[in-house]
Amino acid sequence: MIADLPAVALSVAMATAAGLVGCFAVMRKMTLASDAISHVALPGIALALLFHVQPFLGSLVALLLGTLLIWVVESRTRIATETVIGVVFSGALAVGAMFTRGEDLIEALFGRAGALPAWELTLGLVGAAGVVVFVLGARHRLVLALVSPDLARSAGVHVRRLSLLYLLAFSFTVALGLRYLGVLLMGSLIIIPAATAKHATRSLGSMLAVAVVVAVTVTLVGTALARVLQRETGPVIISMAAGVFFLALLRRRPP
Amino acid sequence: MPSVLEVSGLTIGFGGLRVIDDLSFTVEDGECLAIIGPSGSGKTVLFRALIGAVPYEGAIRWAAGVKIGYVPQKLDIERDLPLTGTDLLRAKAHVGRVSPDDVPRALRMANLGPDVVGRPIGTLSGGQFQRLLLACAFLGRPTVLLFDEPTAGVDEPGEEMLYETIGRMQREQRLTLLLISHELSLVYRYATKVLCLGRGRAWLGAPTEVLTPSRLEELYGGPMTHHFHR
Numbered sequence: 001m002i003a004d005l006p007a008v009a010l011s012v013a014m015a016t017a018a019g020l021v022g023c024f025a026v027m028r029k030m031t032l033a034s035d036a037i038s039h040v041a042l043p044g045i046a047l048a049l050l051f052h053v054q055p056f057l058g059s060l061v062a063l064l065l066g067t068l069l070i071w072v073v074e075s076r077t078r079i080a081t082e083t084v085i086g087v088v089f090s091g092a093l094a095v096g097a098m099f100t101r102g103e104d105l106i107e108a109l110f111g112r113a114g115a116l117p118a119w120e121l122t123l124g125l126v127g128a129a130g131v132v133v134f135v136l137g138a139r140h141r142l143v144l145a146l147v148s149p150d151l152a153r154s155a156g157v158h159v160r161r162l163s164l165l166y167l168l169a170f171s172f173t174v175a176l177g178l179r180y181l182g183v184l185l186m187g188s189l190i191i192i193p194a195a196t197a198k199h200a201t202r203s204l205g206s207m208l209a210v211a212v213v214v215a216v217t218v219t220l221v222g223t224a225l226a227r228v229l230q231r232e233t234g235p236v237i238i239s240m241a242a243g244v245f246f247l248a249l250l251r252r253r254p255p
Numbered sequence: 256m257p258s259v260l261e262v263s264g265l266t267i268g269f270g271g272l273r274v275i276d277d278l279s280f281t282v283e284d285g286e287c288l289a290i291i292g293p294s295g296s297g298k299t300v301l302f303r304a305l306i307g308a309v310p311y312e313g314a315i316r317w318a319a320g321v322k323i324g325y326v327p328q329k330l331d332i333e334r335d336l337p338l339t340g341t342d343l344l345r346a347k348a349h350v351g352r353v354s355p356d357d358v359p360r361a362l363r364m365a366n367l368g369p370d371v372v373g374r375p376i377g378t379l380s381g382g383q384f385q386r387l388l389l390a391c392a393f394l395g396r397p398t399v400l401l402f403d404e405p406t407a408g409v410d411e412p413g414e415e416m417l418y419e420t421i422g423r424m425q426r427e428q429r430l431t432l433l434l435i436s437h438e439l440s441l442v443y444r445y446a447t448k449v450l451c452l453g454r455g456r457a458w459l460g461a462p463t464e465v466l467t468p469s470r471l472e473e474l475y476g477g478p479m480t481h482h483f484h485r
Contacts, residue, residue: 027336140346147330147343147376151391154306154325154401155350198337202375207337 006121011219013128014176015189019215020135021173022194023207024142024166031195033070035187036089038174040066042096042183045108049100055108056120059178063171066092071164093183110182110234124176131169131176136208142166143204180223181234189215192241196248214244259284259321259399259431260305264313267300273455274300277313280450280459284318287425287432289446289462291439293475296452298435299328302403305433321399324392328403328435332377332384340372340379340387344394353395364428365390366420385417393424399431400424406438414438421445439466 025034041059048058066089073084100108135142141162144152149159170190177186197210222237229236260282267275274297282288290298304311306325317323344358362372365386376384385405392400405421406414422445424430436442442449442462449465451458453474458465 027338140349143338143342143346144350147332147338148327150303150306150308150327151325151347151388152350153308154323155347157350198335201337203337203339204342 007116008220010116010121010124010128010176011180011223012216013125013132014173014180015215015219016212017128017131017135017169017173018177018190019193019197019212020132020208021166021170022190022192022215023197023204023211024135024146025170025190026194026198027146031191033085034170034191036085037063037066037070037171038178038183038185038187039089039093039096041174041178041186042100042108043092044096045104045178045183046096046099049104054117054120056123056175056179059183060172060175062092063175064168067164067167067171071167074163075160096183106232108178108182109184110232116179120179127172128176131173134165134169138162138165139204139208180219181237182232185234185238188238189219189241192238192245193218196241196245199245200248200251214241218244257284257318258282259286259318260433261316262305262314263316265301265304265315266312267297267304267309275304275311275452276455278452278457279313280457282431282433282448285429285431286447287434287445288448288450289442290433290435290450290452291437291442291466292452296454296474298452299403301452302401302433302435305401317399322395322397323399323401324395324397325401326385326388326392326403326405329381330384330388334375334377336375336377338376339374340367340376343376343387344372344391347391347394351395357394357396358390361390361393364393364420364424366416382414382416386420389417389420397430399433402432402434402436404435404437406436406441418444439471442466 022034025031041062044058044060044062045055046058048055069088070085096108097105141152141157144155144157145159145162152159173190174186177189181189193214194207194211196214197207201207201210218237218240222240223233225240226233226236258281262281263279265275265278266273278301290301292298300309303309305315306323344361345355347353348355348358362369367383367386367390371379371383372387376387379387402421405417418441421432425432425445432445434441434446443466446462449460449462451465451470451474458470
C-alpha cells in the first residue's frame with residue numbers, strides 16, 4: 001500500500017480535477033463533446049509508440065492540438081462545434097486505432113494503471129493542482145460567461161480567452177486520466193460525477209463538492225476493485241460511476 | 256449637460272449585410288434614451304457594440320469614469336441548473352471587484368427578497384429573474400444602465416414592478432438609462448429621448464416628436480397600438 005501511495009495521490013488529484021472541470025462541462029452542455037475530445041488522444045499515443053516517446057506526452061500534444069481546433073471552430077466559424085467534433089475526433093479515433101495494435105490498443109482504449117515514472121507523477125500532480133486552482137479561481141467568471149457571455153463581457157471578462165483556458169484545463173485533465181481510464185472512457189469520468197452532482201444539488205458550491213467526492217470515490221474504489229477482479233481499471237471505474245448516477249436519479253431532486 | 260456617450264459613424268455588418276449603417280447620436284448625463292424598432296433593426300446589435308461584444312466601424316466614446324451596468328435580453332436558463340441567485344450575485348461582485356457588502360443594497364434597489372435569491376435561477380419567474388439581473392447590474396454603483404427589453408417574458412404584475420423600479424432608480428440615483436423596448440407605453444412614460452431604428456434609417460428626438468403615428472406605421476409596416484400602464 002505504501003508503495004502505491006504515489007499512484008493513489010495521482011489518481012485522487014486527477015479525479016478532483018475531473019470532478020471540478022466536469023461541473024462546467026455539464027452546465028455548458030458539452031457532454032457529448034467531452035466524450036469525443038478524449039478520443040483525439042489516440043493518434044497521439046500511436047505516434048508516441050511509433051517513435052518510442054512516452055505515450056502520455058503523445059496524448060497530451062494531440063489533446064492540446066484538438067482543443068485549439070475546437071476553440072478556433074467555436075470562435076471563428078459558423079460550423080456547429082458538435083459537427084466538427086463528430087467528424088474530426090471520431091476520425092482521429094479511427095486513424096489512431098489503425099496504427100496501434102494488440103495490447104497497446106487495449107491499454108490506450110481502456111486504461112491500465114501500470115508503472116508510474118517519477119516525472120509523470122510530478123507532472124500529473126502539478127498539472128492537476130493547476131487545473132484545480134484554475135477552476136476554483138475562475139469559477140465566478142465561468143458562471144457569468146455561462147449565464148450570459150454578454151453580461152460577462154460587460155463586467156470585463158475576456159470571454160474568448162476564458163473559454164480557451166477552460167478547454168485547455170479540460171484537455172489536460174483528460175490527459176491525466178488516460179492511464180486509468182483510456183481514451184474511450186476518460187470523458188465519462190469528467191461528465192458522470194458532474195451530472196450526478198447536477199441532479200443532486202441546487203447551488204454551485206455543493207455541486208462542485210459532490211462532483212469531486214463522487215469522482216474521487218469511484219476512482220479509488222474502482223481501481224482497487226479492478227485489481228481484485230483482475231479487470232482493466234477504466235471499465236470498472238466508469239461502471240461504478242454510472243451506478244452512482246442511477247442511484248442518485250432514484251433520489252428526488254432537492255426542492 | 257455633459258455627454259456620457261458619443262457614437263459617430265457607427266457601422267456594423269455581418270457577412271456583407273449592414274445591420275447598422277453610419278449611425279451617430281449622443282446621450283447626456285441623467286437621460287433615458289429608449290431605442291425602438293422592429294425585429295432585426297439592430298437594437299440588440301447596437302447594445303452589443305456598446306459593450307464591446309461585436310466588431311464595428313466608427314467610434315463609440317464613453318465619458319471617463321463611466322461604469323456600465325448591463326441587463327441582457329431574456330435569457331433561456333435551464334430549469335435544473337444548480338446555480339442560485341446568490342451564486343450569480345457573488346460571481347458578478349467578484350468579477351467587478353465589488354465588496355460582497357454591496358449585495359444587500361443592490362437587492363433592496365431591485366426590490367428582491369433574500370428568500371428569492373437563495374433559489375436556483377432556473378426556478379425563478381420571469382419577473383424575479385429580471386430583477387435578479389437588475390440587482391447584478393446595480394452592483395458596483397454603475398452610472399449608466401443598459402436595459403435590453405426589460406419586460407420580455409414577464410407577466411403584467413411583474414412588468415408593473417419593473418417599471419416602478421426603473422422609474423425610482425432614475426429619480427433617486429440619477430442614472431443614465433439606455434433602454435431597448437417594444438413597450439411604447441414604457442417609452443412614453445420614462446424616456447427623455449427616443450432613437451428609432453428601422454428600414455436602414457434612424458430618427459432621434461423627444462418621444463412626442465419621433466413617435467408619430469405615420470412614422471410608426473412606416474417602421475412597423477402597419478398601424479401600431481399601445482396601452483398605458485397605470
